[in-house]
Amino acid sequence: MLKQERADYIVEALEELYPETPVPLDHTNEFTLLIAVLLSAQCTDERVNQVTPALFAKADNARDMMKLSQDEIKEIIKPCGLSPRKSKAIYDLSRILVSEHGGEVPASFEELEKLPGVGHKTASVVMAQAFDVPAFPVDTHIHRLAQRWGLTKGKNVVQTEEDCKKLFPRKLWNKLHLQIIFYGREYCKARSCFGLECPICRHVYPNRKSKVETKK
Template sequence: MLEQAAVDEILEILAQLYPNPTTELEHETPFQLLIATILSAQCTDQRVNIITRKLFADHPTVESLEQLSIQEIESYIRTAGLWQTKAKNIKRTCEILIDNYNGEVPRTREELMKLPGVGRKTANVVLANAFNVPAFPVDTHVHRVANRLGLAASSNPNQTEEQLTALIPEEYWKDAHHWLILHGRRVCSARKPNCEECPLAHLCQTAFTHQ
C-alpha cells in the first residue's frame, strides 16, 4: 500500500487529467440512472446509451416503463448482455418502486439493494451520482486500477471499496471513482496498460509488469 503523500499525488494528477468527471451513462432522472446502471452489468456504457436513448424516449418514467411486458422490455434491450434476466429485473424493479416507494428511487444503500438486479456497486452509483450521497462504487476498472497503483491490495471489489474509503477523503470519493474508471478505460487497460505514457507510472506499484 502507498504512503499518504503518494496517494495525495495520485489524486492530484488524476484530477488534472480528468477534470469535472461524471458518469458516462446518459440519464435525466434518478430512475433513468438506476435502469441504465442495471443494464450496464457486463455491457459497455456506450452500448447502454444506445439502448436507453430509444427506451427512455419512449418510456421515460417508472409508470410508463412498468406498463411494458417483459417481452416488450426485451425488445428494447436485446443487445445488452444478460438481456433476458435484465428485462425481468427491470420489470420487477418498476413494480416495486410503484408499490413500495410511490414511484421514487430509494435513497439508501439498503433499500436500493432490495431491488432486483441491484448489487452494492449499482446502489453506490445511484447514491453518488443521483443523490450526491457519499459512496465509492467499485467496478472492474476501479478494482483493477486501484490494486495496480497500490491504493488497494484486495482480490474482491468489496474489500477494495473498504480500503479506498479508508484511504481517500470522503469529499473525493465520487470524483475518485470516476477518475479511476476513466484512467482504466483510457490508459490502464486490462490486458495491455500503456505504462509508457501513464503520468502515474512513477508512483505505480506494478508499472511495466503487465507488458
C-alpha cells in the same frame, strides 16, 4: 513511496487530467439512471447509451415501465446482453417502486439493494450520481487500477472499496471514482499497461519490472 503518498499523488494527477467528471450514462432522472446502471452490467456505457433512448422514449418512469411487458423490454435491451435477466429485473423493480415507494427511486442504500437486479455497486452509483451521497462504487476498472497502484491487496471489489475509502477523503469519493474510470479507459487499459506503461503506474512504481496480475 508510501501508500498514502501514492494515493495523494493519484488525486492530484487525476484532478489535473479530469477536472470535470460528466456522468458517463445518459439519463434524465433518478429512475433512468438506475435503469442505465443496471443495464451497464457486463456491457459498455457506450452501448447502453445507444440502447436506452428507445427504452426511455416508451418509459422514463416506473409507472410507465411497468405498463410494458417483459418481452417488450427484453427486445429493446437485447444489445446490452443478459436481456432475459435484466428485463425481468427492470419490470419487477418498477412494480416495487410504484407499490412501495410511490414510483420514486429511494435515496437509501438499504432500499436500493432490496430491488431486483440492484447490487451494492449499482446502488453506490445511484447514490453518488443521483443523490450526491458519498459513495465509492468499485467496478472492474477501479479494482484493477487500485491493485496496480498499490492501494489494495484485495481479491475482490468489496475489499478494494474498503481500502480506497480509507485512503481517500470522503468528500472526493463521488468524483474520484469517475476520474479513475476515465483514466483507466484512456491510459491504464486492461491489456496494454499491466502496471508498467501508463504515467501513474510509472510514477508510483518507477522500478517495477513485472506485470501486475489482477486478483479477482
